[in-house]
Amino acid sequence: MIVLVLNCGSSSLKYRLIQMPAERELAGGEARGVGPPTASVPCIVHRSNGKRTMREVKMPDHAEAFQQVMKLLLENEDHRPDMLGHRIVHGGSLFTDPVVVDGKALKKLEKTAGLAPLHNPPAIELIRACRKFYPELPQVAVFDTAFHATIPACAYTYALPLKQAARLGIRKYGFHGTSHQYVTGETSRFLGIAPERFNGVSCHLGSGGASLCAVVNGKSMDNTMGYSPLQGLVMSTRCGDLDPAVVLKLLHHTHGSTIELEKILNKRSGVLGLSGDSAEIRDVFASVLNSSDPQRRKSLTAEVYLWRLRKYLGAYLTLVGKADAVIFTDSIGENVPLVRWAVCADMESFGLKMDLEKNEKPGSLPADIAAESSMVRILVVSTNEELAIAQQTAATLSANGGRK
């Protein structure tokens, strides 16, 4: 059984062809420059059998990008997918589990478009195209918010007028759920704990977005992201937590332009806003570590980034209580020992003690980098959202008797 996993960005389409249940990647790649023409040339970067090729093609929309990807895949007879798994960023309160996409589900899905205006509409457009061009392929939608459906009311409710908030759909949804769920499962297996008994904190630290998730008995209890992926940690270009009065002040500053304000908060803040010239925290660390006289602005960026991360880790470890592990994953979490060290240093009062050598060289993942005496294990785990989506797609279809 072969699953084609599709991850639709605002101007890109990432894909991964995975053979199940062997969990073997057959091919993968990314269609770039989807949408109206820009200065960069639209192309598909394709990986297969250890080879990487690039093909220039016009892709005015995601439907066309999908057809071009299928054309590429079908050049190899063994690369014909049996089913499609879609990553959907926001399922709102309507979707708390993966769903087989039929006409009814598609209609319901359309109602979530406004919750993630950059991501959900192209993903829905893609699903429609898949139904039109490949009606024989069953499709499953897997939601980034679904894992967080177990967050209790005291954590998902903002202190706003209740009825108004409910009417406007304002509540914490949480994001990165597919990744948090996947690494939590991997960690449980690694530690020999039943997944439904695992307690800990998962730190998904990507180079773009980042979030922490408190997990109790295998279920999400809280996530640093909220109503949108803007809340929480300092991210590459997103501000994370911000005083609501400051947002109002900024609205005044932009003369009431919500478009401009959204740009400020989503595209010009975070690491980029603080450092002034780079949205990549690894550049900032390199600049601080490799310069004998680092700019104050750079060291401040690193301090603010790490400080907020540390405070959230403390909050969630307190919430979890007796934790089994703290998990670090995604590009920063897996590859930047400095971040793991800075966040876990002087945290013995939470039961965390790191083995510094193991942290520097964790070896093959998953790896336990905690000291022997640490009460709570510290793990570095590779996330694989595409594989998680493939697993959930296969499982959902199997549970539905392969329904199209």
Place this chain on the structure above:
Amino acid sequence: MNVLVFIPRLYTLKAYLFSADLKREIFRSSINSYRDCSRLCSSLMELKKKVLHYADHAGSGPPVLLAFRAPFGGSLFRSPQLVDSQSIKNLKSLVTSSPLHLPALLNLLRLTGEVFKDSPAALVFETSFFVDLPEREHMDALDIELIGSLGLRHFGYHGIFHQAACDQLIQQRGLAGAAVRAKTISICLEPRPEVAAVIGRRPVAVTSGSTPLEGLPGASTCGELDPSIVLALARKPGWGPDQINRTLTQESGLKGLTGAQEISLPEVFTSSKNNCRLAREIIRYRILLACGSSKAAMGGVETILFSGRYARLGKRLGPWLAGKLGTNGNGQIGWRLFTRPIEQVIAENALILAGSGKPSKRGYSA
């Protein structure tokens, strides 16, 4: 010297007269609509008559030291200050950062100066305690140039309580030297509650932001929100900045969650009504997370202090929080209540500034 303490709130001005030894509150008074200049002037004249009468009756007589609670002093006021032309000039320069409170305070200072001629006056600031908050704590992750041009930085807004509670903990326990690095979580239970992490006498983290709106939910204030929510509200037809501001500051928090017209923290904690249950769970949950963050900021915690007008709720929260924070290797955590009222703390601060007082050791119950 007797001390007359002024506490300006949003709509009312509270005044308290204390004897010089602070052992007696001689009388208290409340002035409504004090933002109305002409009414305030006549109310202050009345107040002066009462002050003279009661002080004379109590045998403590004039002169009187005036002490004002100042809600905001920015980075310019690092400690209590005597009112003089320079402090007035500095306060005026901060008006844009605190437009709701400072103009009224400046007006009050001017009129009390006219009514209580020759009485020295002191300003005691809620923000002074937080002036030296570490940069990593007081910075938002915004464009630094924007932060500079808008004058954004985090403060705590209950510094008078936090400082008094931490000072007395240190004095009462006779701590000195290394012990002054005691790791304390200071929880101020006021209508806008606030949690601060304090090492010795130095705050290292606080829940409030550039304004007191950020952080824990208050009686009618929303506390922490996803910034996108403000954006989403701004995009709703008919929702302008004033409507959003009104909703977030006057219709949210405990009021918004319970649907009650007016409700206090103790009512939420003691009520068996259904509409209070969720509000209670939310506030407890947010306090727990704030305490966990504070513990991480300090690398551990030894004592939890409760202060503010609802400090006694600490009896409910203290054992629970100490238990939650004590798992996974933190040592034993103690908790204490600091029950002195704000007016007495302000009076004491003013007397010390005027050179005729010394810190009190009273005010704790365990």
